[in-house]
Amino acid sequence: xxxxxxxxxxxxxxxxxxxxxxxxxxxxxxxxxxxxxxxxxxxxxxxxxxxxxxxxxxxxxxxxxxxxxxxxxxxxxxxxxxxxxxxxxxxxxxxxxxxxxxxxxxxxxxxxxxxxxxxxxxxxxxxxxxxxxxxxxxxxxxxxxxxxxxxxxxxxxxxxxxxxxxxxxxxxxxxxxxxxxxxxxxxxxxxxxxxxxxxxxxxxxxxxxxxxxxxxxxxxxxxxxxxxxxxxxxxxxxxxxxxxxxxxxxxxxxxxxxxxxxxxxxxxxxxxxxxxxxxxxxxxxxxxxxxxxxxxxxxxxxxxxxxxxx
Amino acid sequence: xxxxxxxxxxxxxxxxxxxxxxxxxxxxxxxxxxxxxxxxxxxxxxxxxxxxxxxxxxxxxxxxxxxxxxxxxxxxxxxxxxxxxxxxxxxxxxxxxxxxxxxxxxxxxxxxxxxxxxxxxxxxxxxxxxxxxxxxxxxxxxxxxxxxxxxxxxxxxxxxxxxxxxxxxxxxxxxxxxxxxxxxxxxxxxxxxxxxxxxxxxxxxxxxxxxxxxxxxxxxxxxxxxxxxxxxxxxxxxxxxxxxxxxxxxxxxxxxxxxxxxxxxxxxxxxxxxxxxxxxxxxxxxxxxxxxxxxxxxxxxxxxxxxxxxxxxxx
Numbered sequence: 197x198x199x200x201x202x203x204x205x206x207x208x209x210x211x212x213x214x215x216x217x218x219x220x221x222x223x224x225x226x227x228x229x230x231x232x233x234x235x236x237x238x239x240x241x242x243x244x245x246x247x248x249x250x251x252x253x254x255x256x257x258x259x260x261x262x263x264x265x266x267x268x269x270x271x272x273x274x275x276x277x278x279x280x281x282x283x284x285x286x287x288x289x290x291x292x293x294x295x296x297x298x299x300x301x302x303x304x305x306x307x308x309x310x311x312x313x314x315x316x317x318x319x320x321x322x323x324x325x326x327x328x329x330x331x332x333x334x335x336x337x338x339x340x341x342x343x344x345x346x347x348x349x350x351x352x353x354x355x356x357x358x359x360x361x362x363x364x365x366x367x368x369x370x371x372x373x374x375x376x377x378x379x380x381x382x383x384x385x386x387x388x389x390x391x392x393x394x395x396x397x398x399x400x401x402x403x404x405x406x407x408x409x410x411x412x413x414x415x416x417x418x419x420x421x422x423x424x425x426x427x428x429x430x431x432x433x434x435x436x437x438x439x440x441x442x443x444x445x446x447x448x449x450x451x452x453x454x455x456x457x458x459x460x461x462x463x464x465x466x467x468x469x470x471x472x473x474x475x476x477x478x479x480x481x482x483x484x485x486x487x488x489x490x491x492x493x494x495x496x497x498x499x500x501x502x503x504x505x506x
Numbered sequence: 507x508x509x510x511x512x513x514x515x516x517x518x519x520x521x522x523x524x525x526x527x528x529x530x531x532x533x534x535x536x537x538x539x540x541x542x543x544x545x546x547x548x549x550x551x552x553x554x555x556x557x558x559x560x561x562x563x564x565x566x567x568x569x570x571x572x573x574x575x576x577x578x579x580x581x582x583x584x585x586x587x588x589x590x591x592x593x594x595x596x597x598x599x600x601x602x603x604x605x606x607x608x609x610x611x612x613x614x615x616x617x618x619x620x621x622x623x624x625x626x627x628x629x630x631x632x633x634x635x636x637x638x639x640x641x642x643x644x645x646x647x648x649x650x651x652x653x654x655x656x657x658x659x660x661x662x663x664x665x666x667x668x669x670x671x672x673x674x675x676x677x678x679x680x681x682x683x684x685x686x687x688x689x690x691x692x693x694x695x696x697x698x699x700x701x702x703x704x705x706x707x708x709x710x711x712x713x714x715x716x717x718x719x720x721x722x723x724x725x726x727x728x729x730x731x732x733x734x735x736x737x738x739x740x741x742x743x744x745x746x747x748x749x750x751x752x753x754x755x756x757x758x759x760x761x762x763x764x765x766x767x768x769x770x771x772x773x774x775x776x777x778x779x780x781x782x783x784x785x786x787x788x789x790x791x792x793x794x795x796x797x798x799x800x801x802x803x804x805x806x807x808x809x810x811x812x813x814x815x816x817x818x819x820x821x
Contacts, residue, residue: 340593
């Protein structure tokens, strides 16, 4: 049994049916709902504040002139997400003026609201993915339902097919959320052109899809190693959410705090925001890192799945 | 495959932690036979099936199905099928969709896969439930659904792990009939706790106990170990009749069985022609005008089972 056994037809069939079964079984629906809630909640938090500004400004024309206010709404979240990074270059002059070129890029050169929403999604999506991807294998292994397909295809097809199905489903869910958000921003708020919104929305979509891959692969690995669905759910949540949490707590320690941030690099937490960086090189590196994490988690997960008793 | 064995198992061992589930199991399952696997709970039957299907990895030993090492299980795709014990189907998905998915993995296009699935479901008596989910089926129906997935396509070897457990006699009978139908085109291995069923259904049998094969062979050979004849005359025998029957050559005596007024005559293992002795006993009974209501030659599988498993597996 090896990767040479992977067949496109079986991969596609397993991806399709596993996703379909997940939706019918409920976990897929829950995941879709969580993605929608996360995306629309993050969007609503920002858009509702902007809409209040618009009303107080007395109409659409006046609101256009108050784009700075819109940026001000998005700024705290953007600066929290990309600011204070000791590992990124900020010139002394920029630091003096409180002007971070990355934040400036996201707030001034790109639709600020959409940037803030995308950063919110980049932060929340891994946690939501943990609650959607934990059951790629564990449920069917615990019920032994997986045995019905084990004699009909390769373990490699089962493993990678289910990963693929989950990745496509996650991409569709993220795409749906972004489509709603971009459409709403385009129709309801007259601050940005459709071209700006669609272009930045497409970039954000690509970033979110890239980001979802390593987390799905990680949860797949955990799911392939733990037969209990609840156990898999708990461990996925603990690992995905625990690493930034422990990183943040560790950062408070008096002497070793500065090292705690390296914990983030165990998962893509350390690099994921750079998928929206102003330098193409940083974006490429972040994308490569996401793909690298994905490859490592997939390889480890498949190695375990292909050798274990099922 | 060299010797007409559809399944060839050699020195198979499998442990779960400190528990040795299989320990040096060796057996051959002839082609086109129905092979019974019996044993007490925890004897290793399900583990053996799971290793043959490559669900579990053996610690030692070799398993070949149709001449192919099961570690290269992909080469057996479509030729080996199994009814796994206690495996659950998707609850909320129509059963025809689940079976059609399996058939599509066998390479069939969607329409043909659905036709095959429908036909197989009709064959196991689930034709009117194709659009239902598993949650709408009874226990017996789910068992038949499991059989349908095992019979789907053209498998040459089918492993059925307790196919009739928990079924009422009517359902169990139907499933036995189905298994017999499939014998014409497939080799079937059946594990069961129902020893009468195995004796009735199978050509060969292996008795597993604590991971070891403790008896193996043709069912009639296994049950003729310590051969004896049990019969029930229409009325109790007189002492004169008893003496006359006990004097027939080839028997070591005649005893009244502890239950039901049956008589048991044990064959002398040194006697050269056991069949002649049995025929002599039957003739003598008829000469006495006693047409037996019951006449059984050989041990029941249950008796052999209890004997070789040390009476620990009594039902």
